[in-house]
Amino acid sequence: MRRTGTRLLALGFWGLFGLAAGAYPMAGTCLPLILMACAGLLWWRPRLWLPLLLALLPVLDLAPHTGWFFLEEIDVLLLLAAGFAYWHMSAASEALPRWPWLFQLGLLLLGAALVVGLWRGLQPFPAIDANTFNNYLSPANALRVGKGWIWGLLLLPPLRHAVGGVRAALLPGMMTGLLLVSIAAIGERWQFTGLANFSSDYRISAPFSGMHTGGAALDGYLALSLPLLAAWLLARHAPLRQAAAVTLLPLAWYTALATFSRGLYLALAAALAIMIAFAVQRHAATGRLRRAVVSALTGVVPLALLIWLLDSAFRAGGYRVYILLLCLLMAAALVIRRKLALILAGLVLLGATVPIYHGYYLNVRFSSVQNDWVTRMRHWQNTMSMMPPGAGLFGMGLGSFPAVYYWHNPQRDQPPRYQFIDQDGNRHLRLVAGHYGAGYGELLRILQSVSLQPRQQYLLALDVWNNGPPAFLHLNLCQRQLLYPQNCVVTPLRQIPTYTTWQRYFYPISSGPLGSDGLPLKLEMAVEGKQAVLDIDNISLRTVPGDHELLRNGSFSAANDYWFFSSDRNHLPWHIKNLLLNVYFEMGWLGLSAYGLLLFSTTGVLLRRRDATSLAALAAFQMVGLFDSLLDVPRITLLSMLLLCAAALPVKENPP
Numbered sequence: 001m002r003r004t005g006t007r008l009l010a011l012g013f014w015g016l017f018g019l020a021a022g023a024y025p026m027a028g029t030c031l032p033l034i035l036m037a038c039a040g041l042l043w044w045r046p047r048l049w050l051p052l053l054l055a056l057l058p059v060l061d062l063a064p065h066t067g068w069f070f071l072e073e074i075d076v077l078l079l080l081a082a083g084f085a086y087w088h089m090s091a092a093s094e095a096l097p098r099w100p101w102l103f104q105l106g107l108l109l110l111g112a113a114l115v116v117g118l119w120r121g122l123q124p125f126p127a128i129d130a131n132t133f134n135n136y137l138s139p140a141n142a143l144r145v146g147k148g149w150i151w152g153l154l155l156l157p158p159l160r161h162a163v164g165g166v167r168a169a170l171l172p173g174m175m176t177g178l179l180l181v182s183i184a185a186i187g188e189r190w191q192f193t194g195l196a197n198f199s200s201d202y203r204i205s206a207p208f209s210g211m212h213t214g215g216a217a218l219d220g221y222l223a224l225s226l227p228l229l230a231a232w233l234l235a236r237h238a239p240l241r242q243a244a245a246v247t248l249l250p251l252a253w254y255t256a257l258a259t260f261s262r263g264l265y266l267a268l269a270a271a272l273a274i275m276i277a278f279a280v281q282r283h284a285a286t287g288r289l290r291r292a293v294v295s296a297l298t299g300v301v302p303l304a305l306l307i308w309l310l311d312s313a314f315r316a317g318g319y320r321v322y323i324l325l326l327c328l329l330m331a332a333a334l335v336i337r338r339k340l341a342l343i344l345a346g347l348v349l350l351g352a353t354v355p356i357y358h359g360y361y362l363n364v365r366f367s368s369v370q371n372d373w374v375t376r377m378r379h380w381q382n383t384m385s386m387m388p389p390g391a392g393l394f395g396m397g398l399g400s401f402p403a404v405y406y407w408h409n410p411q412r413d414q415p416p417r418y419q420f421i422d423q424d425g426n427r428h429l430r431l432v433a434g435h436y437g438a439g440y441g442e443l444l445r446i447l448q449s450v451s452l453q454p455r456q457q458y459l460l461a462l463d464v465w466n467n468g469p470p471a472f473l474h475l476n477l478c479q480r481q482l483l484y485p486q487n488c489v490v491t492p493l494r495q496i497p498t499y500t501t502w503q504r505y506f507y508p509i510s511s512g513p514l515g516s517d518g519l520p521l522k523l524e525m526a527v528e529g530k531q532a533v534l535d536i537d538n539i540s541l542r543t544v545p546g547d548h549e550l551l552r553n554g555s556f557s558a559a560n561d562y563w564f565f566s567s568d569r570n571h572l573p574w575h576i577k578n579l580l581l582n583v584y585f586e587m588g589w590l591g592l593s594a595y596g597l598l599l600f601s602t603t604g605v606l607l608r609r610r611d612a613t614s615l616a617a618l619a620a621f622q623m624v625g626l627f628d629s630l631l632d633v634p635r636i637t638l639l640s641m642l643l644l645c646a647a648a649l650p651v652k653e654n655p656p
Contacts, residue, residue: 003089006157010087017079024076025066025561028552031073034060039080046088049081050162054173054642057635058221059180063209064482065449067560070133070144074635078151085158096160097649100605106597111153113591114398118146121397121586130420130427134560136213136574137406137417141399145586148637152645159645170646171231175248178225181206182251185218188481189258191519196319198359204258205482208633212482212564214571216628219264220636222256223620224643227271231613233341242341250348257356260365267623271616278612303346310354319355326351376577376627382410383576383585395588401632405573411436415573416444416527420559421535428463428537429556429563431527433471442570443474443526448563450523450541450550452477454516458550460507460523462539466496471532473525475507477514480522483568489514496534508544523551575632579625582632602648614647 026032038056042049056077063069099107121142126132132140162169185206186195193200208217229252232238232245256264306329314322326347333343356362386408387396396404406415416434420427431446452458460475473496478485491507514521523541527534541550552562567574576582584592599622606615621640624630631637 006086006089010083010085013079013083013086017076017083020071020076020079024071024073025068025558029062029065029073031060031062031076035076035080038077042081042084046084047162049085049158050169050642051173051176053078053081054170054639055176055180057639058177059184059207061207061209061635064212064447064564065562067134067448067563069209069564070140072634074638075147082154082158085155085162089158089161097651098160099645099648100601100650102597102604103601103648106594106601107153107156109590109594109597110149113394113587113594114146114149114153116394117398117587117591118142119397120394121146121400123397130422130559135417135419136399136402139400139403141402142397143399144634145399145632145637148631148634149641151634151638152641155642156645159642160649170643171228174225174228174643175232175244178222178229178252179248181218181221181225182248182255185255185258186251191517192479192481192484192486195254196355198356199361201361201364202484203260204255206255208635209482209564210633210635212566213574214567215575215633216261216263216624216630217633217636219259219261219267219624219628220621220630220633221639222252222259223264223267223271223624224617224640226252226256226268227275227616227620228613230275230616233345234613246341246344246348249345250352253349254352257352260361261624262365262369263624263627267620270623271620274616274619275612278610278615282610307350307354310350314354314358322355375572379572379577380581383581385410387585391588392584393588394590395584395586398586399632401576401582401585402574409573413573415567415570416442418444418446418565420556426537427556427559428535431525431534431536433527433529433532435531442567443528445474445524445526445566445568446563447480447522447524447566448551450477450521452511452515452521452550454511454513456511456515457544458509458511459542459544460491460509460540461504461542463502463504463537464496465502465535465537466498466533467500467535468498468533469529469531470498471496471527471529471534473505473527473534476524477509477511478522478524479514479519480524481520483566485522485524485568487514495529502535502537575629577628579622579628579630582629598644598648602644605648605650609651611647614643618644618647 021035024031034056038052041052057074060073060077062073066073098104122139124139126139132138135141185204188204188206189195193202204218205211206218208221210217229245229249232241233249235241235245256268310322310325313325329347330344333340333347336343383401386404406417414435417432419430419432421430429446431444434442434444462475464473472493474493475491476485476488478488480486489509489512491509494505496503525536525539537556539551539554541554542548543550556563571577576585580592580595583595587594599618602618603615606618621630631640
């Protein structure tokens with residue numbers, strides 16, 4: 001009977017997969033090939049569903065191209081993988097590990113908090129229209145935020161069946177994902193700043209489109225995955241895993257340093273401290289503490305000398321002398337071969353840290369710590385003040401913060417927004433400029449990816465209607481990954497006067513060097529002005545000559561298909577900037593208690609199991625969460641839930 005139930009659930013997941021795949025705008029993307037490859041892999045080896053998800057969840061992100069960020073490509077993948085996971089679940093469950101009773105209580109409370117949070121977040125129930133599933137101000141944003149938690153709960157039964165060997169199931173997937181994220185981040189640095197440019201204020205986002213309004217999705221992912229790398233690095237009698245760890249470490253460590261995230265730096269330092277504390281405790285338990293302390297103290301002088309030598313080499317000779325010295329030191333380590341993996345790891349960590357330490361932008365970041373802390377504290381106080389009396393028990397509802405901030409923030413700021421308008425059988429885009437007490441604020445930019453040829457003539461045209469105060473329309477073609485445009489071709493800034501009818505505007509454009517270097521290009525639109533509102537329709541970008549259309553859905557008849565948006569610098573209207581406060585705001589004391597029980601129970605399990613790397617990863621994630629929300633990005637919520645639930649399951653393992 002139980003087997004029949006799981007297979008019926010599997011059929012349900014596959015049915016939903018068919019509906020989601022049919023609705024999702026896959027044209028022009030690699031998603032069909034990825035889904036077919038995943039289906040073939042899971043048909044061949046169904047038990048690989050967990051490593052596959054952990055590898056693809058952080059990197060399979062097509063929102064900047066498709067414009068869809070409520071129903072995402074990961075949802076389509078999850079429906080496919082969940083079907084295989086449930087279909088092949090064994091009927092016998094008595095011998096499987098069980099979560100501690102305290103963790104189960106936390107799961108029950110979390111389920112209750114999610115039900116209440118969804119109900120409150122969806123109020124008032126939205127009418128299904130062109131704006132329901134593409135706007136953070138929509139009540140349906142509760143579904144977007146809640147799905148990460150819901151997927152975590154739905155995957156608990158197959159997770160319990162898959163986690164007989166936690167390391168065998170989790171680590172390959174996490175390390176593959178870390179490799180792919182690192183490659184994406186390094187590629188972004190290579191394209192936009194250069195790998196050795198540590199003076200630019202460019203902040204990488206890698207494959208995380210959820211950072212289009214700021215946030216720390218990349219930081220949270222690195223905090224969750226990088227400490228787990230130590231499990232392979234410290235593995236005994238496993239030279240292949242150690243070699244893989246030593247190879248991956250420089251890529252992941254460079255990526256972490258290149259975020260310039262002070263919270264991530266602090267989190268990784270805390271993770272390292274936890275692993276050192278476990279090592280000390282292990283030596284104390286075996287009676288070798290004194291010898292370990294003496295060995296550590298005698299190693300301090302060589303370590304300090306090494307740091308001084310590397311620092312002096314970089315100061316005196318720049319990269320040429322510095323890289324030569326690093327190569328000599330690594331060659332010496334290969335000759336000595338004693339504790340090779342640890343020595344190479346140490347050289348990698350120091351080797352990447354010294355140049356970034358001397359970079360201009362890192363010093364700028366740390367010089368602004370006090371001002372940024374004051375800004376965070378004020379933002380948290382304002383967040384609390386926006387909760388009415390009596391909302392503390394159950395919270396304001398999942399995904400409600402952007403709308404609550406928009407309507408009730410104490411500064412009376414109105415962030416910019418967009419809306420799709422259906423009028424007389426036609427749909428168009430409405431852009432509303434922001435209004436700030438300080439008089440000026442960040443623009444909200446509507447984006448579409450385009451492909452241009454260098455030194456080619458193009459004609460940009462669009463219909464504009466302004467029935468309000470005069471407004472300025474920004475239209476640019478820029479090199480842009482997600483945030484921070486560069487090398488833009490800017491159309492003349494034009495003030496759009498008040499009209500009673502639609503007006504057609506034309507902008508001849510020369511692409512110049514854009515398109516010659518393979519960098520991603522975006523067309524961006526924004527409106528600026530006091531109480532400015534512009535209606536946009538029938539936007540077109542055509543080649544001259546040739547008259548070939550480059551834009552998709554320029555009429556907005558398909559709403560947000562292929563259109564995305566970004567808020568490059570002003571991030572506070574979109575994020576609470578603290579994980580626990582975010583849980584409290586959305587799900588109240590009920591949700592916060594549930595989350596606390598899950599963390600407390602998992603910490604107890606990991607301490608008893610002496611699992612230093614898993615505990616360090618979860619602690620680092622919470623540390624990053626001191627300064628950012630994290631759980632408002634569904635894929636990060638799901639990844640953290642999977643690792644939390646997997647770590648809490650008792651297993652017969654003795655990790656290093």
